[in-house]
Amino acid sequence: MSHLSDAQLQELNHTLREEKKDLERHFSANGEENSALGESLTDSTGDLSTVDNHPGDLGTEVFERERDLAVNDSLREELDQINGALERMNKGTYGVCEVCGRDIPFERLQAIPYTAYCVDDTPERSLRSDRPVEEQVITPPPTGAGEGRQEHDRRFDDADAWESVEEYGTSNTPAMAAKRDVEDYDDGM
Secondary structure, eight states: OOSSOHHHHHHHHHHHHHHHHHHHHHHHHTTOTTTTTOOOHHHHHOOSOSTTSOHHHHHHHHHHHHHHHHHHHHHHHHHHHHHHHHHHHHHTOTTBOTTTOOBOOHHHHHHSTTOOSOSTTOOOOOOOOOOOGGGGTOOOOOTTTTTTTTSOTTSOOGGGHHHHHHTTOOSOOGGGOSSSSOOSGGGGO
């Protein structure tokens, strides 16, 4: 006997079916019945060739495709969980934790209607613990790097570079000068 009333089960069933319809509509609208593959780069950009494209444009396209595939993977997983929840409803095991067998509270099912776990037994989803390989070869900056940069006021540094170069003139014409009626390059400064 389920701890959920008929009205609660009906509400959850309706929610699950609506979410399922939305996800199926997403996949059919995008023409991605096989969402793991998607379409080719040439098809998605509409270009006959990518030879004349800037590498940055191609990088953007690749990033967008990877993001779309990741979103589709996530949505496909959610659709599978919804189908599993609807199957559990048909079997009469919906609302019961698959690990401990305790009832899942109605409020939790309202928030996550496709869950098969109570809060205590929810599988932990953590970030990967392995770090990028690059971190093994990157050396940290030397201690004190950047500290006291403006300490020696009289020394030449990057901030003084423009003033030194500007003494020899700039490419500004008298027409670009901030003052009016400038006829000489040196008067416009």
